[in-house]
Amino acid sequence: MSLLARLARSVFTARSLDRERTLLMAERMSAATHLVASLELLARSADRKPGGVNDWSVSQQNIRYHGVLTGKLLNAASDPRTTTVLHVARALSSAFLLAPTDRLHKSRFAANAIISTAAVGTFHGQIYGSDGSDQASLLVQAAATVARSSRDPRVVDAALWFLALQSTLNYAASGWVKMVSPTWRSGRALPGVMRTVTYGHQGAWKTATRFPRSAMVVGHAVLAMECLFPAVFGSRGRLTPAFVGSAAAFHVANGGLMGLGRFVGAFSAMHPAVLYATDPRRRAASTEQPHRRSDVLPIVAGAIAAAGLGTGLAAQVRRRRVVMRSNAQARRLVTGAGNTLTYTLTNPAAAGPVIFLETALAATDQHWEWIRRGLAASFTTVVYQRAGYGTSEYRARRGFTLADSTADFTDLVAHTADDRSILIAGHSLGGYLALRSAEAIGARVRGVALIDSSHPGELIRSARQAGGTRMLDSTLRLMAPSMRLGLGSLLDAPEAFKRLPVESQPSTLAQYRDPKLWSAAHREWKATRAEFDAFDGQLPKVEARILVLAAGKTIEDDPAQAELNAELGSAGSAMVSHVVADADHETIITASGHADEVVGHVTAFARDLREGRR
Template sequence: MGLLARVLRAALTPRSLNRSQTLVVAERLSAATHLVASLELLARGEDRKPGGVNDWSISRQNIRHRGVTAQRFFDVVSGPRASAALHVARAASAAFLLAPTDRWRKGRLIANAVVAGTSIGTFPGQLYGTDGSDQASFLVQAAATVARSSRQPRVADAALWFLGLQSTLNYTASGWVKMVSPTWRSGRALPGVMRTVTYGHQGAWQLAERFPRSAKTVGHAVLAMECLFPVVLATRGRLAPAFVGSAAAFHLANAGLMGLGRFVGAFCAMHPALLYVTDPRRRSPGAAGESPRNDAFPAVAGALAAATLTGAVVAQARRGREVRRGHPGQRRIETRAGNVLAYLPENLGQDGPVIFFESALAATDLHWDWLRRVLSPRFPTVVYQRAGYGASEYRGARPFTLASAAEDFVDLVGHVAADRPVVIVGHSLGGYIAMRSGELLGDRVLGVVLVDSSHPGELDRSPRQAGGAAMLDSTLRLMAPSMRLGLGPLLQVPQSFGHLPADVRQPALTQYRDARLWSAAHREWQATRADFAAFDGQLPKLRARVLVLSAGSTLKDDPVQADLHRELGQAGSGATHQVVDGADHDTIITREDFANQTADHIRAFVLNVTGGRREGSDR
């Protein structure tokens, strides 16, 4: 009992270094991460040359949405020579911080600033070869720069409080994201990770398979440690050594088993700050006349966070009202299921079949804008929003299924097109829903256009799709609650939004940040997984002709899609298959040049199925 009492006393006793020591240890742990990262990237100089994985002429596409000034800046610093120079400067500064230069405040200030600044400059051009450790160590170095910029202890304390709170947030967010996953909750996550090619470890996987209860216990212990991490702050430091020690052991285990060595220095660099700010002894004058810790930062940060959250929730409510008002010219109908569908008809007085557009999962109706602008002057068109998206309403009279989505669409066609023939254009999941709808409508459908469409067998036959499905499930569970909390402005804007017509980008983004879109997407995804799991190999039968449009990048990245797309075409009375070279799953309709190619294929297809002039004879 005496030994157990001493162990418990040691684990529950607040402990920390003094202010100066804490700052130095944090700097050095983080600097080690930067030094290793830069040396690794310098050793792989071929990656930055033409054709390399970090070829800037290709990587710069990732910053197209950041504005002209940012693009010019990163063009200057991301070339092979400039990038190498920045890494040399970062490595040299990190080495200086690791050296015994503790008393040279100005020198360490400059070194911290160089490491932080060069990290900003190099990151966009080094997406392959960087990871979360780079971001964490950047925060440490930036905070250290602030702490070194003043001789006032309260400035250093504010910087250390920032790191302590950031560390707590890192673990808490990571834990609750895992908690959403049924794989983590069931205890299957650890064996699954250890079996992967990227992070797997054969010995650990074999042990997890041999001792499943132990593996489950370890997985649940990780969840508990991360989800409960805020108790470090709530218990006045008593549990800080235990939690910080557990987190450090977790990172060391990941380094040994998964090769995540840089995570040790990056995330453990925040631990000294967390121990310092939770140690109650630091509130009073310490040895050698050290001034008491200043605890103003968490109070100020908490007040600002509360004010920001309140403003974000108010903004989210306003955003929701704006989305529900809809676009000018939109109309609404109520389906037999009680749902309300908002739709935008154009040129309905024009002769010929009415073209209906069926959107992808978690997409806005404005994703079709390039195609709508090209096709509506020539044909009657209708762009609509499925139940729950945008200005449409899902009233939940019965459980949502893909069959009920198709029935809603049939009601829309009957209301808008009466007895006129129709052509259905569907993108991604919208393509499969278009097939389901086309089967119900029978001879009324002259043609179905499947734009990089989903196939109900893709989760079984495509490892790439199966892998993405698990991640998508966890993501969609979190999105709607996050949007309701007003976190929409933090949502990363997909690159495809930057390709949309300038006048619809903001309305599309407003929809994308609306909680209702993500609730609808999660509901549809659950229905999709159930539908695809029950797939018996029989696709919907269409009496109409089918045009299959594949994005070139889709076929290149996932060769299984070629067979899936060919099978989709065979579901109709005749099929044409076209590939839009260079386009990916989104840009095939959202980027003007690819969208124009897609529109040309659709125009020629519609003229063909209606007996009109063939492709090339009319625009």
Template sequence: MGLLARLARAVLSPRSLDRDRTLAAAERLGALTHLVASLELLTRSADRGPGGPNDWAVTRRRLDDRGPVARRVLAATAQPGTATVLHAARAASAVFLLAPTDRLRRSRAAANAIIAASSVGTFPGHVYGTDGSDQASFLVQATAALARSSRQPRVADAALWFLALQSTLNYTASGWVKMVSPTWRSGRAMPGVMRTVTYGHRGAWRATQRFPRSSTAVGHAVLALECLFPIVFAGRGRLAPLFVGSAAAFHAANAGLMGLGRFVGAFSAMHPALLYVTDPRRKQDRSDALPVAAAVVAAAAFAGGMAVRARRRRAVATPRPGVRRMTTRAGNELAYTVENEHATGPVIFFESTLSATEFHWEWVRRPLSEGFTTVVYQRAGYGASVLHDREPFTLGSTARDFADLAAEVAGDRPVVVVGHSLGGYLALRSAEELGDLAHGVVLVDPNHPGGTARSTRQADSAKDFENVLGYVLPSMRLGLGSLLQIPHSFDRLPAELRATAAEHYRDNAMWSAVRREWSAVKNDFDGRLPKISAELLVLSASATVEEDTVQQELHRELGATGNGATFHVIGESDHETVVTDRGRAEVVAGHIAAFVAGLTERRR
């Protein structure tokens, strides 16, 4: 017992270097990563030539979305010839930092600055061959440059605190992102990673098969290490050596098994700072102003985020001019917009997919509204529509709400339902609920309830969406909606609607509705297809049916659910652009107009 106690004290006793040595250790570990990276990229200069993975004629297109000044500067620094010079300068600066030049404060500050600046300049020209280690070591060198630029100890302490907090954030975020994945929670992740071509290791994979319980335990240990990393600051730093040592061992194992050698130096470069700021023996001489300021800023940011979330919810929940409301038999309030209300003939309703706004139909709706009555609505929980129903939610609930809306707006006029993606399947369910009032259904690149079981591509997309929901919804609840990246498809919407559409997309209530609907999809998508009496028009995006031939069969089966079907492929379109790109959407609208006109003729 005495030996175990001494061992525990040795492992859990806080220990660190002094301020100057801590900064030097961080610099050297980061510099080592940059040196290796630059030497690797310099020896692979052919990669930047014609046909190479970093062919500048191709990679320079990544700068198209930058501002004109940034585009010119980065284009100049990332060109192959200039990049070679910058890599040489970065390597030379790294060698200088690795040498015993600790007393040359200004020179080391300049070397750190050269490494940081050259990393920014060369990054656009090296899409392949760079990774998270480059970003981590960039932060180390940029922070060290700031620390060396002043003689004030509190500046160096602020820099070290920044590195320590950044390191903690890196591990914690990585852990909680893994936590939302069922694969990691179940312990299946380790065998899966070891089996991949890019990061796999045959021997390690065989070990996971031979010792599955140990493999699961290792996976759960990684989760625990990363998710619980903030407790390094608890207990007067007693756990910091254990967590830092475990993290270093984790990176070393990844280097040996997965080939991630640069990660060892890049992320370990922040470890000395962690040990320094958690060591109570350094507290008397250490300035701890930065974490206090960070806590104040974080609290203010949280309060601001919650205020913005509340303001956004009020704005989105307030119907825009021309938007009407109706209450369904379940008590839900649906917001909808009617165009060309007094036209004769069928009423065309639009059913959106998951996490799409009503504005995604705009380029399809506008030309159709010239000759037909069109209705775009928001399902309960989206936008200004409110869910009041307390019964368990199913896709049938949505179909019943839609039937009530159709009765309210169309009366005894015939109905045509147009649905995109999952909205296509919902359109079929709604038509089944409407019965003979539904004369036609248009499926725009629809989802099939058996698609995830029969299409690997669709199954992968479903897994990706599940993972996205796992971290987006908690982030929205914490008031981080303003940080949610808006999909590129929003850039193709009418300019005057993009800002409003983005507000709807960042609304916390919408993502709660998405989660509710996704759960219902998983329960209801059992392969069963509705059977309806309406005629069908199936419009497939060319990329969907060409890149995944299973989709052709699935779309044919969906078309067979009604009383005859017409099929068209929309050329040069994918799952999103088929409705959001103006040119493709107008082609879709033309097919719908011809289909509805044909329905009217055949019904006479």
């Protein structure tokens, strides 16, 4: 047999340890991670003192949204003295598991339980909470605690199966999240990460820059390893050594280059369970292992997953019905581009300008409900859903740009306002779209109200805005596919939704969990990002007067916004500006008190326009 054949046979042969050896390796590798973590934190006790990075008087702000009882428990566990005790207990228990104490079954159960409890108790005492290594090592230790709680081999096998499935899920989820990123698909991710201050490595970055094709191959190899990791269960264990070895090498490389040393032991601690669970020989009893491996857990897990998927998809159908029913009385318009816009027109006979309300990115028409009610008492108001949102339809076939939204809006104005003058009020991205539309429509637009509006230069001039773009990119790529899989029920309702009128909340939440909203938002964000990145400093110029309403907390959190708001106001013939104190970017329109203040400012502004005041 040739050397190459022997090597291939060696690599692609199913391997595993026996049940007890698998459990020992997993709990010891994870215990080593816990030991290092606790020793590191004990050595940096100054971090938990006043002024330190983990000063609990500061970090405890992270638990303010928990219940009273939970808050008290976390507060007690995160006291510096309690934290020290927990880390000492975790370190001693980890050392015990690393020692040759294999026969002390009950003692090892207690040590695993102490480590798991201490890990949970110390998470909130760190300003950034737990990281990936903390979470992975906790899962391993918790599974080992369950395994040691009984001498029944089926209990041990269930715990090992849990670790094997969790490890597979970790890699597959990580890989498919990377797959939707153009940076990873293009091969730019590896040099980009190596260039960062936090996780970078100068030598690796220079090498990746010098050999871009090799860097691309490495990046794609990581993608392939993670995305295809579930193949270990479809190959009768033959591919497991290769995948597990590649994953371990990946973690070692991350530890050496990126300083993520604890990730090596934390994630590799699950690998013995993967080898054990994928070896077909463990399904039958043998002299080495008299009790055959129990495969009940994956069957139960698969049934639960299938039931969860079916329930989620059924819930998605019900949510879609809620969305459709909520707009059953709304009017519809087919635009020149072929899109269908759904809109609601209120108080059509009122005097003064027609007020159009332009929503933010990934927002619903119901976000305007407090303001619509306030303005509709005196003015004709139009609230609409841009193409793709809610019950509106996006049917254009060419590549989408923000100019397409402006064209649709122009058609809506022509259809609903006849020859009357108009005022456009826009929130967030809707503010910038209002400016663009006002420029396109011309003199009929008497006023533009910008409510905590976006500025096309914000990604360049605001560090806070620029910092959130990467997260927004990845989030919007994943949201629509996740909603289509029926995962909408797992999406928590934002706090701002709970401040809307009670009768509006079901429709708002249904739209928020609807794939259509996220598809439309992703399409708009890509166009917005491209336009903002190419911003040349020239804002749309409009003949109308401009009302700038800023949220007080937005100004406090991002000083650059005051200057950006002033520039937005200068785009018109005259400017009026106000700050809505204590409001944030969302509550400025969704909280009734702040919305009332906005209504008052917009009403006074609209009346001044009607009377021709400057």
